[in-house]
Amino acid sequence: MRPYTITGKKDTRSGFGDAMTLLGETDPRVVALCADLTGSLKLNTFAKENPDRFFQAGIAEANMISVGAGLALGGKVPFVTTFAAFATGRVYDQIRQSVAYSCTNVKIAASHAGITLGEDGATHQIMEDIGLMKMLPNMVVINPCDYNQTKAATLAAAAYQGPVYLRFGRPTEPIYTPADEPFEIGRAVRWSEGKDVTILATGHLMWRAIQATEQLEREGIGVDLLNIHTIKPLDTEAILASVRKTGCVVTCEEHMINGGLGDSVSQLLTQNQPVPQEYVAVNDHFGESGTPEELLVKFHLDTPDVIAAVRRVMARKK
Structure with missing residues (x-):
């Protein structure tokens, strides 16, 4: 990490x-x-x-x-x-x-x-x-x-x-990224290297992905974690290099499952490197009133949901 x-x-x-x-x-x-x-x-x-x-x-x-x-x-x-x-x-x-x-x-x-x-x-x-x-x-x-x-x-x-x-x-x-870190549009930021599973996260869910990665690595699961801060243009080179190494991917976003990061990644993989993919995203549902923490749990966007998605996608890979 x-x-x-x-x-x-x-x-x-x-x-x-x-x-x-x-x-x-x-x-x-x-x-x-x-x-x-x-x-x-x-x-x-x-x-x-x-x-x-x-x-x-x-x-x-x-x-x-x-x-x-x-x-x-x-x-x-x-x-x-x-x-x-x-x-x-x-x-x-x-x-x-x-x-x-x-x-x-x-x-x-x-x-x-x-x-x-x-x-x-x-x-x-x-x-x-x-x-x-x-x-x-x-x-x-x-x-x-x-x-x-x-x-x-x-x-x-x-x-x-x-x-x-x-x-x-x-x-x-x-606040966990360095204050002086340059921002390059369209260039993903690598947070961990691993050979078992790729996690691609964006926005607020990046922090949940970091927490999930730390727990998974304690269990001996190697996570290739990328911060995809730019959805378009997508860093296709970094994503493809990662999934070719791990053979499976989880995408994490505070967005509808249709149309977001996961959708862009799916299109990329279908054309270049088909692998099992799981989505941590809102599944065709409007939101509702509640605290941010309550809603992340209700709509399955929290750290345990990232971990569960990793276990599902690794089982599919096997």
């Missing part, structure tokens, strides 16, 4: 907000737009320090996307921000036409993604957003795992020329 140190607990959205504060100081092209959720997106400091570069769009997400596209065409680097449920499903037509099809340099920063939004319930817990975004030509899809990686991913998105969907969440999570 790669050595790591837990340096605290923060929500990944705070990593986005702190990166935006830094970009406000270092990149005059960066502007931010928000759909009446400035505090939730951690943009208060950016707005205060850059009042001429912050635009409150109100509860008018479709208009916000269009304004962002216009700003991009004018040479700015706009981050359009709201909850993931509103940043994707509510404004898909505007994203498709004005951002993806036109290939404008718009960054869609989506907070409160997945089931761990918690008590706000099913209407706000979008688990289809990765699928919606990855199907769009020209769109990069990033789902970082902790505060530090979200901050680094935001800086990388600002430097990237083209549309980006950046997904992050509400709950506090352990």
